[in-house]
Amino acid sequence: MTFFNEKIDRLNTASVKWEATKEIFGETDLWPMWVADMDFKPPQAVIEAIKKRADHGVFGYTFIPESTKQAIAAWVSKRHSWTIDGSWLLYCSGVVQAISTAIQAFTEEGDRVLLQSPVYTPFFEMIKQNNRTVVNSPLILEGNQYRIDFAAFEEELKKGCKLFLLCSPHNPGGRVWTKDELLQMGELCLKYNCLILSDEIHSDLVYKEYKHTPIASITETLSENVITCIAPSKTFNLAGLQASVAIIKNNTLRKQFDDTLKRQGFFTLNTFGIIAMEAAYLEGEAWLEELMAYLQDNKQYVLNFLQENLPEITCIDSEGTYLLWLDCRKLGLSDQELRASLLQKGRLALEPGTKYGLGGEGFVRMNIACPKEHVIEGLNRLKMAFK
Template identity: 75%
Template sequence: MSIFNERIDRRNTSSVKWEATKHLFGEEDLWPMWVADMDFKPPQAVITAIKERVEHGIFGYTFVPPSTSQAIAEWLLKRHQWSIEPNWLLYCGGVVQAISTAIQTFTEEGDHVLLQSPVYTPFFDMIEKNNRKIINAPLILDEDKYRIDFTAFENALKQGCKLFLLCSPHNPGGRVWIKEELEKIAELCLKYNCLILSDEIHSDLVYKKHKHIPIASLNEEIAEKVITFIAPSKTFNLAGLHASAVVIKNETLRTQFQETMRRQGSFSLNTFGITGMEAAYREGEAWLEDLLDYLQKNKDFAISYLKEHLPEITCIDSEGTYLLWLDCRKLGLSDKELRQRLLQKGKLALEPGPKYGPGGEGFVRMNIACPMDDLIEGLKRLKKAFE
């Protein structure tokens, strides 16, 4: 029996997913399949390492030790064939915080920042809340697969974009960008002197037959113009530990980023974030391989269920992440009507597509990183919502 079949009651743990759903969605008794965290325990090695740190009993000021940076470098080399130096790494409490820090560091108020919708909601928030201007080069949905409109992409860069926010793998669409696509992105960003901020938080969650390629690993020239964001939070379900890493090869950019962090009063990670991060990257690989097999079965089941019971809803067959992007446009309902059906009839909380910007209308996002029994319950509620 898979360890991922274990159903763990997350109530009374201040879980956003299980205890904040009523407040956020405004309905009682909702089944939560919205926010992107998993209902699985992390690798036992992580739990053991944190327990041992607790037993030590003193939790004073802590720095990130060289062993943590070395563990990350070894992980990136083994999993993604990306060779980095440990001193390229800086640390933030989370990827969104780090993206905001980069925007503050490398742009001024009013500067243009490029993204590709539909895309992870905080991309919009961090640009707007820092008083920068969003420039959008929307992705093209072609035969249930997102592709980059490079004509629109280049036209956007011509408007003087200082930064490009790349979501790789893509959230919510699940695309794992191939080498040729990444090379074209890099070529155009170099041509127009646009720095690339690459959010690669889902880089370890890629299904077989697909491969994540860090854009900074393409060549030395590109690496000098890329800032990469990674974290164990999605891979190992450690979001509550608030630990992420920023990979910056260019020493000048790295120093500038670090100075902004110092101005913000950010100097290190919390003790348990450091402990959990290192243990995960050192000892979590076997667990991750088992997880990917389990997620593949969940994904296959969900797609099959929809084809049989809800053929009007098309599932974008994701190449990475544990998120399903569901195309509900054939139902002929407005986004408001979709939301009402899901919440009031289905009692199911999913992320509404419009949150992800232009191109998200008529879609919803479902998190399938849960025990199979919970996935089945969610799919039944989805069916009930649209009967």
């Protein structure tokens, strides 16, 4: 656990989280708990593998070797009880690229693409950038937890949607959808002929009482109707290495996706992305177990702190991800006032809830994947902002 206590200076590494606050928030000197990367080093095996490859010194074109495919398949099988074949895999620089590629491959301009707000901002952006139509079936907040409005979901499907962008586990709400919920969504999509892109980038970051189910693993028919996206970037903090995986069992869909990647001129991953991915999936499991225990502890600290110091702010029950979705509505402030207090009084950079679409008003998202002392600093600033 002490590994995760190490405070690492990330300044002068072109870190978006630490050094791009001026561009994003209009201010410097903010305490950064916003964008979803961690302030931790990855497993030592990943660093060693990168160093070894760097020492070789020749960095010509690289393909994705069989050993990497096997490492991915073994990880998915062990962690998520889903047997996949190496031949089902395609690769993208990031999951956002995979989302955009799926939109280009499986829909036409003007087509309706379904999502469930509040949700990760690029879901909206990729639909709009590709001139498709955003169709929203908002999640319902019941008590302290999000659930799906299946009747509204079906209504939208009935009107015709080509693609559903599912966020599983859910960012920003931290829900780890149950098998029943996934099955119900999956069957409705099958009924109305709607493909599913399941963004499972947070699937390894699930707290111990919960279990992630890949939606494609539930039934044979569903496995043919889903494009599943995973990545070592979120799990092992490798976002700068730009490597993600699309798992597509259906041959026709996989060919369509692959052809679209080729049209983009995208053929393979960065050498270090491949090396890091293989090492992480082969040797990162013990590190991940420790990480989850550390995050659980950070989460509990935040919950206790809020209860004692800022009871007007409540945290949505977080079953997975290292992101906490804080309900600030009882403070009675507008989103502009929330932002101004956080930035000017607290000097704290959190993601504004409004970025996540309908239902995000009055919320902020806090990233707790940092040393406990950093969390404490952030919470003290939160208190300064609102007390």
